[in-house]
Amino acid sequence: MWNLTLSDEEFFELRNFISQLTGIFFPDSKRYFVESRVRPRIEFLGLKSFTDYLMYLKFSPLRKEELEILFRLITINETYFFRDELQFKVIEEAILPEIIESKPRNGFRTLRIWSAGCSTGEEAYTIAMIFLEKIKPRFPDLKVEIIGTDINTAVLEIAKRGIYKQYSMRYVPEDYIRKYFKILNGEEFHLVEEVKKLVRFTQVNLMDKFQMVMMRNFDLVLLRNVLIYFDENARREVVSMVYDSMNRGGYLVVGYSETLRNLTKAFKVVYFDKTVAYKKE
Ligand SMILES: C[S@@+](CC[C@H](N)C(=O)[O-])C[C@H]1O[C@@H](n2cnc3c(N)ncnc32)[C@H](O)[C@@H]1O
Structure with a gap:
């Protein structure tokens, strides 16, 4: 079993990567949110760590498709008709x-x-x-x-x-x-x-x-x-x-x-x- 916890450096790297691409910024208080949303995806891909996932997001031939999946995982989509x-x-x-x-x-x-x-x-x-x-x-x-x-x-x-x-x-x-x-x-x-x-x-x-x-x-x-x-x-x-x-x-x-x-x-x-x-x- 791999150790799929998110280290401090991995969290900083992942949140910078996300904020540069999407504008979305995760403060320290949202670390658990990021970790729990992304970890199952890393397990599914059979990767060993968040570092490996970052490499995958940057260099895999499937990175475009993977970004789409990442966007689905990390966005908050709360809405309803006639909101406000x-x-x-x-x-x-x-x-x-x-x-x-x-x-x-x-x-x-x-x-x-x-x-x-x-x-x-x-x-x-x-x-x-x-x-x-x-x-x-x-x-x-x-x-x-x-x-x-x-x-x-x-x-x-x-x-x-x-x-x-x-x-x-x-x-x-x-x-x-x-x-x-x-x-x-x-x-x-x-x-x-x-x-x-x-x-x-x-x-x-x-x-x-x-x-x-x-x-x-x-x-x-x-x-x-x-x-x-x-x-x-x-x-x-x-x-x-x-x-x-x-x-x-x-x-x-x-x-x-x-x-x-x-x-x-x-x-x-x-x-x-x-x-x-x-x-x-
Ligand atoms: C909380 S919802 C708001 C929905 C609606 N505007 C409302 O007020 O009810 C925020 C939406 O912004 C989208 N979003 C976040 N970052 C974005 C980006 N960089 N480009 C386009 N949409 C983005 C999310 O995917 C999410 O669906």
């Missing part, structure tokens, strides 16, 4: 109408929305439902493109399926459930096609400059509960790349308990009822 409802209320009542009104009225107007770090898709689909329910009736000529991205391909597969359990549904208003879900066996909530077809999911690592330059012309970016896991340099880099991805007049919304203070001065901070958003002027 107040923010969605502000988006629906103030932010989206302002963006839409500011668009030129020649031909069809298109709204481009990005759920960055979308996990299993609930955030992106919440926006899609709000669009159908509240925005489309007011602006019938409007089209919407919603893109959900994440580094973890397993959660994106779940997002594409659009089938959810009760846990995700806690804050979905009754009338939305009736209209936009089909309930199977009393416990599976299947999103209807009308909602699903508004959203496209694809893998993007927010720290990957090559992928990030492809993300352009967004009117609204939701980057909620993602940067909390990053170190400060990574936060700064990501916020700057997200800024470049946005249209003038567009808004960035971060998590309810998050702030861009000390990270950037590029945005105008706009205060709404009990929440703030960041506008690219």
Whole structure:
């Protein structure tokens, strides 16, 4: 039997490797989390130590595939529909109408929305439902493109399926459930096609400059509960790349308990009822 404990040096090396690639930083208090998530994978591969696994991640011909697996192991994917409802209320009542009104009225107007770090898709689909329910009736000529991205391909597969359990549904208003879900066996909530077809999911690592330059012309970016896991340099880099991805007049919304203070001065901070958003002027 090999000794698969994580030494101090191995922990430092592994967390540096992870933070350089993904932005995610594990403080000392999360050492056990990293160890317990990664160890079964090392055992499965028949490797002898965390050092061997690091070598495998860096030099194996299968390193690309292994990185995908590592991303699945170490990301926290907690999410649900209408998370921090107040923010969605502000988006629906103030932010989206302002963006839409500011668009030129020649031909069809298109709204481009990005759920960055979308996990299993609930955030992106919440926006899609709000669009159908509240925005489309007011602006019938409007089209919407919603893109959900994440580094973890397993959660994106779940997002594409659009089938959810009760846990995700806690804050979905009754009338939305009736209209936009089909309930199977009393416990599976299947999103209807009308909602699903508004959203496209694809893998993007927010720290990957090559992928990030492809993300352009967004009117609204939701980057909620993602940067909390990053170190400060990574936060700064990501916020700057997200800024470049946005249209003038567009808004960035971060998590309810998050702030861009000390990270950037590029945005105008706009205060709404009990929440703030960041506008690219
Ligand atoms: C806690 S979830 C937040 C989901 C949703 N935005 C919300 O607020 O409910 C954070 C997500 O960010 C993703 N993530 C972490 N690092 C990332 C990176 N470098 N690039 C893209 N996504 C990342 C994780 O895989 C995870 O699904």
